[in-house]
Amino acid sequence: MNVVEIDGVSQRYGRATVLHGLNLNLAPGEVLGLFGHNGAGKTTAMKLVLGLLRASAGQVRVFGRAPSDPHVRRWLGYLPENVTFYPQLSGVETLRHFARLKGAPMHQVDSLLEDVGLTAAATRRVKTYSKGMRQRLGLAQALLGEPRLLLLDEPTVGLDPFATQDLYRLLDRLRAAGTSIILCSHVLPGVEAHINRAAILTQGRLLALGSLAQLRAEAGLPTLIRGSGLQRVEVLQKRWSAAGHVTRPWGDEGLQVAACNGSKVELLRQLLAEDSPSDVEILAPSLEDLYRHYMNSHQITAQEAAL
Amino acid sequence: MSPVWNMARKEFCDGLRNRWLLAISLLFAVLAIGIAWLGAAAAGQLGFTSIAATIASLASLATFLMPLIALLLAYDAIVGEDESGTLLLLLTYPLGRGQILLGKFVGHGLILALATVLGFGCAMLAIALLVDDVELGVLLWAFGRFMLTSTLLGWVFLGLAYALSSRCAEKSTAAGLALGVWFFFVLVFDLALLALLVVGKGQFNPQGLPWLLLLNPTDVYRLINLSGFGTGTQSIGVMALGTDLDVPPQALWACLLAWVAGPLALAYGMFLRRGA
Secondary structure: OOOEEEEEEEEEEOOEEEEEEEEEEEOOOOEEEEEOOOOOOHHHHHHHHHOOOOOOEEEEEEOOEOOOOHHHHHOEEEEOOOOOOOOOOEHHHHHHHHHHHHOOOOHHHHHHHHHOOOHHHOOOEHHHOOHHHHHHHHHHHHOOOOOOEEEEEOOOOOOOHHHHHHHHHHHHHHHHOOOEEEEEEOOOOOOHHHOOEEEEEEOOEEEEEEOHHHHHHHHOOOEEEEEEOOOOHHHHHHHHHHOOOEEEEOOOOOEEEEEOOOOHHHHHHHHHHHOOOOEEEEEOOOHHHHHHHHHHHHHHHHHHHHO | OOHHHHHHHHHHHHHHHOOHHHHHHHHHHHHHHHHHHHOOHHHOOOOOOOHHHHHHHHHHHHHHHHHHHHHHHHOOOOHHHHHHOHHHHHHOOOOOHHHHHHHHHHHHHHHHHHHHHHHHHHHHHHHHHHOOOOOHHHHHHHHHHHHHHHHHHHHHHHHHHHHHHHHOOOHHHHHHHHHHHHHHHHHHHHHHHHHHHHHHOOOOOOOOHHHHHHHOHHHHHHHHHHOOOOOOOOOOHHHHHHHHOOOOHHHHHHHHHHHHHHHHHHHHHHHHHOOO
16 A cells, blocks of 8 residues: 555645646655755645645545544654744753654653754753754654654755765665655755655656656666776767767866767777776766756746747 | 643643743732722722722723733734744644644633632732631632633633634734734723713613623623622722623623633634635
């Protein structure tokens, strides 16, 4: 059974439609990355799953039930974008309050504070917390009661690179334990390794959905091969250009070639056979490249439709 | 523990933390003791006069204060949480909107009840100990009734505060409306009623007019507290109408309770309609 099922959901605010016929499923233990610009409908999709909004059309099921079901909420953890708390309470008081509301065991509070690195600041008022600390407290709050579905809206905002890595490690641990996670973000670098599937939303429509490998195959973006410290840059460049590859000088004695459609290994072999590079870099298309690709192709189709 | 109680606990602890409970209790105690001993100063007397006069003065005072305090305590209950972002979080927790509202009501209601008992209870104790020839039974009865109705009056305005807090999109609007509600029930309503009497010059049905008092919880509150002292007290202003009102005290109590339930139900309806 899927943890989340979104079937043909449209959402309208007054006359503005913010989601158009969205179809999205989430399997147990799966991490889904939801990417898009501001106003693409990411937060709206999350609010639908949380039962904060009722879909104007279509159906949302969470654990096979309606999202507004109180039982469902017991299994949910949610970290809102720009999370805020009661400024006059301390970190530990905040977590205790929310643990009571969720029916989570009290001993979990201390271990969660430890997990997010807030033990030292636990007795300080939340008012004095930095953005990153508030974010970490928000994460601890979302993890209360060991939720089976975790919804994280921009969880890395305000976190330093170390804390971001900690967060990703935590997500990996939760995923291994069978927690399903929906991760909303527009910060892309670094997240690839931690998600199973990516969904790209724009203007309330699903542009692309699939694992990174699927999206790469679908987009057909080239892998870039960069060799540096080459002796015979011109010869290689001439030969590859003649063969129809796109090349570009890279630094002083280097060359970059775009390998399309599985020509990567062949090009690499040629590079190593005909020259003796001091270093070779192979850049597979990143999530950011894929994102840009889908956004651009969407813009082009939209422009064509307008003409 | 039930979610309602958990919400209530947080509100009550907030009331302790920000010294609301302490401040209100002290205010009530000082004012009540002051009124008990200096209330008759205008009549050229100093010191405690009678239970009836003291209760009458206290009731007039509480009519002003209690609604104001309740509205101040609760006007930002919903809209404040919304503005600070915590309402979004609460709504994703396994508790319904009714439970959130009821929890807040229980928490705030306890603060008001405790402050009333502490504050006015001190005054009662002081009178019992310092005044020689006071009838303890009457004192206990009158003050008990006064404290109970004062608490109920506070609860009425808590409900009204939640209603407008659920309705407003901004805290400042809620604060303005809260002041408006206070102004209407405490000042405008009685003046309008008096104006109706004077301008109408008896054209209105004299049997019907006193019933209008029941439309104002502060008037119901004063009617309850002024009754039962025999002929010793003289009703002034709009309260004089009450002497024409032929309803048993139980009906007045029921009316006050209805005034607690009504606004609370209204607030629930408003909260349900509020978007997330």
